[in-house]
Amino acid sequence: MIKVLIVDDYEAVSKEAFKVIKEFLKPGKVLGLATGSSPVGLYREMIKDHEENGTDYQDILTFNLDEYVGLPLNHQESYYTFMHENLFNHIAIPEANVHVPSGLGDVEANCQKYEAMIDEHPIDIQLLGIGSNGHIGFNEPGTSFESLTHVTDLTASTRKDNARFFDPLGEEVPTQACTMGLATIMKAKKVLLVANGENKAQAIKGLLEGEVDESLPASILQRHPDVVVIIDKAAGKLLEKSY
Numbered sequence: 001m002i003k004v005l006i007v008d009d010y011e012a013v014s015k016e017a018f019k020v021i022k023e024f025l026k027p028g029k030v031l032g033l034a035t036g037s038s039p040v041g042l043y044r045e046m047i048k049d050h051e052e053n054g055t056d057y058q059d060i061l062t063f064n065l066d067e068y069v070g071l072p073l074n075h076q077e078s079y080y081t082f083m084h085e086n087l088f089n090h091i092a093i094p095e096a097n098v099h100v101p102s103g104l105g106d107v108e109a110n111c112q113k114y115e116a117m118i119d120e121h122p123i124d125i126q127l128l129g130i131g132s133n134g135h136i137g138f139n140e141p142g143t144s145f146e147s148l149t150h151v152t153d154l155t156a157s158t159r160k161d162n163a164r165f166f167d168p169l170g171e172e173v174p175t176q177a178c179t180m181g182l183a184t185i186m187k188a189k190k191v192l193l194v195a196n197g198e199n200k201a202q203a204i205k206g207l208l209e210g211e212v213d214e215s216l217p218a219s220i221l222q223r224h225p226d227v228v229v230i231i232d233k234a235a236g237k238l239l240e241k242s243y
């Protein structure tokens, strides 16, 4: 079941998302986290809450959705770096508690180990953004609904969307990533998806009102028992039903 919340703007998306995630900031909880610009405002709320209320991350585990293949950990655009800069470095979470898939070495073997770790520590809440083509994590259109953590080729449209991060470095967007699969994401007990802006409107329409089909990976969430989708008006502009 998907619960939908449509709010005015990015800031409101971030604040509402924080209200959902706050319930999970407790010892023993396992958070599934995401990269991209969509969750950054939520991460800011988490940092503020940590600073103001002393929310403790000593006994919280995190698992990130995905990582580019071939980028050194300390690369400016690796998701490992992104997560440390935007969240981990500011909430005093022990490094041993955070997990980001490794896109280095034997990546297929890393993916299998990652899936096994998730099975050992089931995710209580999985945070997601959504790609303009409806991808979640790096599960591009056509990815099997049965997929577990795996190596995938990035589509031209995703590489174009993400070129803005690599262009200033004079580098190309990597061609592959290691990502939790769609079946991995579906194992999470709860899913929280955030999106904003007009360029997400088509993907959001497909997610909420389209057919459940592998051509729109996020549509699998219609089969999950507990999903919250929080979007701004621009991302909701193509929706026909009322929420």
Ligand code: GLP
Pocket (backbone or CB within 6 Å): 034, 035, 036, 037, 038, 039, 065, 066, 128, 129, 130, 131, 132, 136, 137, 138, 158, 162
């Ligand atoms: C990236 C990530 C996704 C993310 C999406 C949207 O490719 N792999 O996890 O949800 O793109 O990014 P943004 O939030 O910056 O629009």
